[in-house]
Amino acid sequence: MSKPFTIGPLNHVGVAVPSLPDAIETYRALYGATDITEPFDMPAQGVKVCFVNLPNSQIELIEPLSEESPIWNFVQKNPKGGQHHVCFEVDDIHDAVSVMKERGATVLGEPRIGAHGTPIIFVHPKNSNGVLIELMETPKGDH
Amino acid sequence: MSKPFTIGPLNHVGVAVPSLPDAIETYRALYGATDITEPFDMPAQGVKVCFVNLPNSQIELIEPLSEESPIWNFVQKNPKGGQHHVCFEVDDIHDAVSVMKERGATVLGEPRIGAHGTPIIFVHPKNSNGVLIELMETPKGDH
Numbered sequence: 001m002s003k004p005f006t007i008g009p010l011n012h013v014g015v016a017v018p019s020l021p022d023a024i025e026t027y028r029a030l031y032g033a034t035d036i037t038e039p040f041d042m043p044a045q046g047v048k049v050c051f052v053n054l055p056n057s058q059i060e061l062i063e064p065l066s067e068e069s070p071i072w073n074f075v076q077k078n079p080k081g082g083q084h085h086v087c088f089e090v091d092d093i094h095d096a097v098s099v100m101k102e103r104g105a106t107v108l109g110e111p112r113i114g115a116h117g118t119p120i121i122f123v124h125p126k127n128s129n130g131v132l133i134e135l136m137e138t139p140k141g142d143h
Numbered sequence: 144m145s146k147p148f149t150i151g152p153l154n155h156v157g158v159a160v161p162s163l164p165d166a167i168e169t170y171r172a173l174y175g176a177t178d179i180t181e182p183f184d185m186p187a188q189g190v191k192v193c194f195v196n197l198p199n200s201q202i203e204l205i206e207p208l209s210e211e212s213p214i215w216n217f218v219q220k221n222p223k224g225g226q227h228h229v230c231f232e233v234d235d236i237h238d239a240v241s242v243m244k245e246r247g248a249t250v251l252g253e254p255r256i257g258a259h260g261t262p263i264i265f266v267h268p269k270n271s272n273g274v275l276i277e278l279m280e281t282p283k284g285d286h
Contacts, residue, residue, distance in 0.1 A: 010153070032148045088174070103172065129169060
């Protein structure tokens with residue numbers, strides 16, 4: 001029998017922002033963050049992202065690449081930016097998806113490769129106290 | 144010379160919810176969380192809170208105690224709940240407050256004792272990409 005499904009570490013908090021350079025400057029100049037990754041485009045997701053590395057977790061800064069971006073409307077509604085999602089690690093994404101569905105949650109789309117190179121899915125905010133939850137397969141190996 | 148100011152670990156993500164028991168049930172039944180603390184009232188802050196303990200961090204679930212609660216309006220606007228704040232640890236709260244002010248940020252109120260028993264302050268969302276940031280002095284000793 002496989003072990004019961006449970007979420008693992010809080011991998012990151014996703015913050016949607018109108019401008020990555022401005023947001024990076026905030027974390028660097030105001031909060032003194034010293035380890036911020038280089039921004040990179042994820043055209044399939046319609047976003048440009050970078051990570052503020054903290055000792056135990058990360059802030060994912062996300063800027064829409066265009067008006068087609070899934071976060072475009074969010075940034076229109078929140079012109080300064082705002083908390084967009086919380087990401088928990090899971091051992092196996094396919095196991096997670098079937099558990100979520102079995103338990104009545106609405107899984108958004110099919111598993112796809114996320115910013116850490118492992119498969120992810122999102123669970124609808126209506127299932128989790130208004131919070132959009134990303135589930136991400138824990139990176140194996142050098143992460 | 145003291146070391147330069149920087150934020151430490153991501154202590155927790157604060158999620159405001161209309162009902163702690165329902166939110167606890169979500170984390171237990173849907174996400175399989177097994178370590179959730181007993182809810183307790185913080186009358187001075189107008190909230191009842193509990194923590195979902197994850198291997199590296201926590202989700203703080205927060206329910207307003209009354210209409211006077213500072214999160215009452217947030218829950219009215221977000222009736223299912225929603226991400227309310229992100230909390231970073233700092234070495235020294237008084238140092239953090241003076242650095243924040245020196246750097247032009249709006250610190251909300253004076254340091255007060257937070258849910259972990261150490262002093263906290265909040266930084267206005269306008270200073271941090273629309274995200275309300277809590278700074279919390281790292282608990283010393285048995286934490």
